[in-house]
Amino acid sequence: MKYAVTAATGKFGQTAIKTLLKLVDPSQVVAVVRNPQKAQKILPAQVEIRQGDYTQPTQLEAAFAGIERLLFISSLPGGKYPRDRQHLNVVAAAKKAGVKFVAYTSFPHADQATSPLSADHRVTEKALAESGLKTAFLRNNWYLENQADFIKTVLAGQPVYYATGDSQVGWAPEAIYAQAAAKVLVAAKPKNVYEFAGPMHTFAELANAAAEVGGVKADAQAVSKDKYRQILQQQGLQAAADVLLMIQGLIGDGELAHPSKDLEEVLATQLPTLTESIAKVFK
Ligand SMILES: NC(=O)c1ccc[n+]([C@@H]2O[C@H](COP(=O)([O-])OP(=O)(O)OC[C@H]3O[C@@H](n4cnc5c(N)ncnc54)[C@H](OP(=O)(O)O)[C@@H]3O)[C@@H](O)[C@H]2O)c1
Numbered sequence: 001m002k003y004a005v006t007a008a009t010g011k012f013g014q015t016a017i018k019t020l021l022k023l024v025d026p027s028q029v030v031a032v033v034r035n036p037q038k039a040q041k042i043l044p045a046q047v048e049i050r051q052g053d054y055t056q057p058t059q060l061e062a063a064f065a066g067i068e069r070l071l072f073i074s075s076l077p078g079g080k081y082p083r084d085r086q087h088l089n090v091v092a093a094a095k096k097a098g099v100k101f102v103a104y105t106s107f108p109h110a111d112q113a114t115s116p117l118s119a120d121h122r123v124t125e126k127a128l129a130e131s132g133l134k135t136a137f138l139r140n141n142w143y144l145e146n147q148a149d150f151i152k153t154v155l156a157g158q159p160v161y162y163a164t165g166d167s168q169v170g171w172a173p174e175a176i177y178a179q180a181a182a183k184v185l186v187a188a189k190p191k192n193v194y195e196f197a198g199p200m201h202t203f204a205e206l207a208n209a210a211a212e213v214g215g216v217k218a219d220a221q222a223v224s225k226d227k228y229r230q231i232l233q234q235q236g237l238q239a240a241a242d243v244l245l246m247i248q249g250l251i252g253d254g255e256l257a258h259p260s261k262d263l264e265e266v267l268a269t270q271l272p273t274l275t276e277s278i279a280k281v282f283k
Pocket residue numbers: 007008009010011012013033034035038052053054055073074075076077086105140141142143146174
């Protein structure tokens with residue numbers, strides 16, 4: 001049986017490939033990538049590399065030939081070629097190529113979520129469901145690395161701000177989600193939906209955990225969205241302000257506040273605490 005991972009040159013894809021190599025014979029692992037030259041430099045030598053750009057339907061279909069199980073890693077949002085169209089190309093190509101099972105990295109409760117960031121995932125889940133392919137939705141909560149600036153600022157003993165109130169987030173290191181994705185890909189009886197999340201915490205708790213790791217005092221202030229925008233402008237982050245505020249908004253609305261044991265069940269181990277994860281990723 002051949003297993004393929006799309007977007008395998010990304011951070012998520014590289015960890016998924018490494019995990020897969022420990023679970024199945026290397027001759028069964030295929031990396032589907034936009035840029036084969038880059039892939040040859042960064043992926044383990046025993047992995048077969050095939051070109052598969054999400055904007056190139058014919059190329060994708062050829063890349064998926066003979067693949068039984070596909071880990072479909074969602075594309076980056078905000079590009080010129082709309083992400084939902086990229087994803088529909090992948091679904092159609094998987095179907096045409098005769099792929100048997102697709103595990104797709106999605107968004108928490110994508111079928112009910114209303115934030116702009118969740119929209120492409122809802123479209124993709126629907127297309128996969130309608131395709132007739134056997135699927136598993138890997139609804140990943142938040143990568144801890146998304147909060148790199150916040151955590152590094154706390155570690156440096158500087159003040160941090162957030163506009164999410166007491167809403168919780170299920171942060172976990174990206175590598176942990178990627179390991180779980182590879183495990184689902186090889187699972188004998190995968191579930192249809194996994195709500196993957198780390199332990200639930202607020203931004204105030206994130207600041208306290210980072211402060212503990214850094215041996216500093218946390219100075220985290222809850223502010224309104226207007227104040228948050230002002231702070232971003234003062235920091236010269238005008239260009240990113242809309243996206244950052246959208247994300248603070250979806251967290252404030254509770255879109256990531258979904259506790260779940262799926263991640264530790266698939267990994268068959270206790271998850272690291274938030275403090276342990278910060279120490280591992282940022283120290
Ligand atoms: N839940 C969360 O907290 C969270 C946070 C961030 C991202 N995400 C999602 O997780 C995904 C993986 O994250 P990551 O850290 O691995 O991102 P990354 O390191 O930036 O890698 C992105 C990958 O997508 C590939 N890609 C981009 N456009 C493509 C296209 N048109 N066709 C084929 N491949 C394309 C890139 O290929 P190249 O190497 O050729 O550029 C790269 O392999 C993201 O794309 C996003 O959907 C989720």
